[in-house]
Amino acid sequence: MRNRTVPQPAMSFEYIMWMFTRISGLALLFLGAVSLVMAFVMGARELLDMPTLARWTFFPNPNHVVNSKIPDVTQGWANAYWQIMQIVIAFFGISHGLNGLRVIIEDYIGNTIWQPMLRGLIFLVWLFFTIMAVFVILAS
Amino acid sequence: MAAKFQTWWQGLRYRGGGTMVAWLLHRIGGLAMVIFVGMHVFASFLTQQFGSGFGTTLNIIYQSPYFQAPLYFFVIFHALNGFRIILLDTFPKLLEYQREVTWLQWMVFIPLYGLVVFFIIAGIVSGE
Numbered sequence A: 001m002r003n004r005t006v007p008q009p010a011m012s013f014e015y016i017m018w019m020f021t022r023i024s025g026l027a028l029l030f031l032g033a034v035s036l037v038m039a040f041v042m043g044a045r046e047l048l049d050m051p052t053l054a055r056w057t058f059f060p061n062p063n064h065v066v067n068s069k070i071p072d073v074t075q076g077w078a079n080a081y082w083q084i085m086q087i088v089i090a091f092f093g094i095s096h097g098l099n100g101l102r103v104i105i106e107d108y109i110g111n112t113i114w115q116p117m118l119r120g121l122i123f124l125v126w127l128f129f130t131i132m133a134v135f136v137i138l139a140s
Numbered sequence B: 001m002a003a004k005f006q007t008w009w010q011g012l013r014y015r016g017g018g019t020m021v022a023w024l025l026h027r028i029g030g031l032a033m034v035i036f037v038g039m040h041v042f043a044s045f046l047t048q049q050f051g052s053g054f055g056t057t058l059n060i061i062y063q064s065p066y067f068q069a070p071l072y073f074f075v076i077f078h079a080l081n082g083f084r085i086i087l088l089d090t091f092p093k094l095l096e097y098q099r100e101v102t103w104l105q106w107m108v109f110i111p112l113y114g115l116v117v118f119f120i121i122a123g124i125v126s127g128e
C-alpha cells in the first residue's frame, strides 16, 4: 500500500476546464436519465428501437423524435421546459466534447505555435455549433 | 523526427494493462462522439432550415445496425468510464483499488451492452 498525496491545484484555465469536464459529465448522465424516464412516463412505450431510445435520452425534441414514429410527440414535449432541457444538454455535450478534443490535440502537439491557433479554431467551432444547436431547438 | 518516432514506438510497446485499455477506449469513444454529434447537429440544421436531404442520408447510416452497435459500445463505455474517473478523482483513496474498480466497471458494462446488442439483433430479426 502506497500513500498518495493529492496536489491542491491553483485556479487556472486548465483546472477550470478539468472541473467543467467532470461537472458536465455528471450533468449529461443526470439529464439523460431524466429525459429517458420522463419519455417512459409520458407514454413513449412503443417502437422502442435503439435509435429511438437515444433520441429520447439525449434530445427529447418533438422535431427530433418525429422520425421515430411515436404518436403525438407534441403532447407534453413541445414546451419551454423541454426546450430549456435540450439547450442545456446540447450546451454541455458540445462544450464537453470540444474541450475534450482540445485536450487530446494538446496532448499530441505540445507547446508549439499551433497550440494557441488550434485553441482559437476550436473556440470558433464551439461557438458555431452552440449557436446552431440553440437555433435548431428554438426554431422547431 | 527520430525522437518523435521513438515516442510512438514506446507508446505502442507500453503495457499499461486494463486501465490503459480503458483510457484508450475512453479517448476513441470521446472522439467518435464529437464527430457523430457534430455531424448530426449540422445535418439537422441543414434539413430544418433548407430542406436538404443530407440529414436523411445521414440518418439512414446512423440507424443501420452496423453503425449502432459500435456507437453504443463507445457511448456506454465512455459514460461508465467517465463516471469511474469522476468517482476516483473525488475520492482519491479509492485509487488503491483502481484495477478492481475497472473490472467492476466491465461487469456493469457487459450486461448493459449485451442488452443493447440484443435489442439491435431483435430489430434485425423482426425486420424493423
Ligand code: HEM
Residues within 6 Å of the ligand: A021, A022, A024, A025, A026, A028, A029, A093, A094, A096, A097, A098, A099, A100, A101, A103, A104, B026, B027, B029, B030, B031, B033, B034, B037, B078, B079, B080, B081, B082, B083, B085, B086
Ligand atoms: C454520458 C456522460 C459522459 C460522462 C460521464 C463523461 C465523462 C468524461 C470524463 C470524466 C472525461 C475526462 C477524462 C480524463 O480526464 O481522463 C471525459 C473526456 C472526454 N469526453 Fe466525456 N463524458 C460523457 C459524455 C461525452 C460526450 C457526449 C462526448 C462527445 C460529444 C464526450 C467527449 C469526450 C472527449 C472527446 C473527452 C476527452 C478524452 C481524453 O481526454 O482522452 N463525452 N469525459
